[in-house]
Amino acid sequence: MKYFLKIFLLLLVVTSTVQAQNYKSNIRQYKVPLALKAGKLIDSGNVISADALSPSVKKKGYGPVAIDLKSPKKKSLTPGELYNRVSESIVIVSPAGRCGEVNAKGNVCDKVHTYPASGYIIGSEGIIVTNYHVLNGYVTKYNKEARDVMVVMLKDGTIFPVTEVLLADQKNDLAIIKVDTNGTELPALPVATKDAEIGDPVYIVSHPKGYFYAFSSGMVTDKFSEITFGGYRNIMAISADYAAGSSGSAIIDQFGNVIGTVSYTKTLQHSDDETKTQMVLKATIPVSALTELINEGNK
Template sequence: MRSPVRRRAGGALVVGALLAGSLAGCGVLPPMPDPVPADIVPSAPADLSPAAGGDALSPDGFDAVERMAVRIRNVGCEELSTGSGFAVDEHTLITNKHVVADSKDLEVSTYDGHDITVGATSTAGLADLAVVRTTDPLPSFPELADADPEPGDPVTVVGYPAGGELTVTEGEVMGTTRDPLNANLGEVLLTNAPVEPGSSGSAALDAKGRVIGVVYAKTADDNSLLVPLSTLQDMLADDTAFTPAKGC
């Protein structure tokens, strides 16, 4: 008789303001969160420009945001986890390393429920980042910003908390802080845009809808942590930054 599969939410990692030694340099996935309240609905960000490779925005500014985000279900070696990701070109997704870790199978779907066939997956050694190549074309992808944001700049996070419906949350960049989970990474962005388990791998966008970072964790006081755009760009340009992901 097979034992039941354990489940976890591969969402935003939670870190305290003062970290215990067991968390230094290692992200521990949280347990499955409570069910998402039924009264939570996506909020439409204002003034987002059309995503590169996508159609123009509808009047409410929401369609292009929906098209660029994906839901990721990691059917793992021992358990199931969920996370988010976003396209950077027609066949490339960005997400977190911990979202795709220990995977037997990755199931990727778009905002309208269309399944995307996954090819190769690579993970970074330095930051909590992963690159997923797809054989199916992705419906839309955003532009990257020209530079990292400044404190006070607005930020919009687009993802699938708890593996549920696509949600858009807003806040602002609070500044930078030393990465509490990856000691060698250096400075990361701190924002007050709300994220939850399942938000990991979400794109963080500026007021023009351009990517400024990648959500990878939340703090104990409910702030969100982002891998900065500059780090993402540097690693994508480095042929040695990513290596094939290990499965079961």
């Protein structure tokens, strides 16, 4: 009897594990709802357009902002535990706009255009970190199709309009935006107080090329400085995979703390044959740049 009871309990555990690992539909769960819900926001008229938000998007010139950051955690988590905890705080950040083009028959296109990127929550009242180039991509004149609203979408499909730019830093490719949560508290990530070291493990949940909430891992592979807009900045290179659409997501340590922000990738090719890719450099902004921006601004 005890033997059959053990078998039954084992089967119950295995069945529960299988049921918990559902295969998501990226299109049905995220891509389509993102456009539909953004369209409803646009129709409500209670949004801030690219033209209206543009004056508050600057390369620099911001003072410090008081943000109640969560203290870093010290308990190491398994990769599965990390994913379950961190993914709730990773968001989809996207400009959106109705097409409005008129075809040869005089019909107006009603399609809602979206261009999803990533971001993460650091303040439960609706404070989100993403890349400067993601925010600037909304307000720039080159954005012709998605200028009605910038939205933030949670993993459960809840969507909020961006209402304010708190901080922006072109040099470090960082932006901190605020959404109107209507009083809903959001799950904020704890933020590390020091930069990671080469060899430290890293994890990332992001949205590469429309594969929403994909999980990858690796380690810190290099730390270097480079010259960019407005001077030098520090870069933390990692081996965890990400791609277009991952811009603005959080780099996480084994405790679930933010240790960096995705910025860009660079393909390194053979010097004798530019058609041969040898590796892809994955460059992220270390957490020290984020905390310095919050605490000191960038006048």
